[in-house]
Amino acid sequence: MSPSLTVALVQQACTAAREENLATSIQGIMHAAEQGAKLVLLQELHTSLYFCQTEDVTHFDLGESIPGPSTEIFATLARELKLVIVTSLFERRAKGLYHNTAVVFENDGQIAGVYRKMHIPDDPGFYEKFYFTPGDLGFTPIATSVGKLGVLVCWDQWYPEAARLMALQGADILLYPTAIGWDPNDTDAEKNRQREAWMTIQRSHAIANGLPVLVSNRVGHETDPSNITSGIQFWGTSFVAGPQGEILAHAEQDASVLVATLDLQRTESVRRIWPFLRDRRIDAYDGITQRYLAVR
DSSP states (O other): OOSEEEEEEEEOBOOSOHHHHHHHHHHHHHHHHHTTOSEEEEOTTTTSOOGGGSOOGGGGGGOBOSSSHHHHHHHHHHHHHTOEEEEEEEEEEETTEEEEEEEEEOTTSOEEEEEEOOOOOEETTEEGGGTOOOOOSOSOOEEETTEEEEEOOGGGGGOHHHHHHHHHTTOSEEEEEEOOEEOTTSOHHHHHHHHHHHHHHHHHHHHHHTOOEEEEEOEEEEOOTTSSSOOEEEEOOOEEEOTTSOEEEEOOSSOEEEEEEEETTHHHHHHHHSOTTTTOOGGGOGGGGSSOOOOO
């Protein structure tokens, strides 16, 4: 591994046109390569609209196999640009069995590994349990030429256990492809609280594990097909944080390509002064595997 690594996040608005979305992602990747990036992270489900606002069986038609049409496109791009690319797709694993899956491509175009989203939300406007089977590959970093990538997906980002397990298995970087936004009817104060909480929890994963964190979120307003709600305004704000939670680069709420350079040697120096892994009381954590411990 090189002591430094230039990374990029592609933050985009999506439409109902798959080819248009692919073209936007590809353009963003190429722009990142022109700026010297060696690792590019795309946002969650970047080939389509966020279809989980409603429960509709026709949306299963968006699912695709691995390998399949999308992986062929991004494998070619990774090979031609000599990039490691982290993508996201709606995986059709078998008839009636689907996952929310991240696919990592090595810079020679080979699939380095996949991660299937482990934590699946089920909230108004985010009906993911209808579509996605929980992941079954665990929290295992994916080895690449730029390091071991601890890839997690969106709702996973709220769980310190997921980040910790990736760190304990040697992850060099934590990456979160994301699709999160607010209800347009929320007050400005509530919107700010939600976004600040989202940024804070992920920065805390960086701090607690002494690792850089990359987060790529989508942007734009997407309507609710059922017209029951006002849809979702995805807030963007993709960012790169260092191993003390410091913000190295951040995007606003428009489509953009965010580029930053990581000092990969800082994990060692930070963990020497903040030795959280050394001081963990692993002899006292049995309760963490229980749903709830309080006695009523």
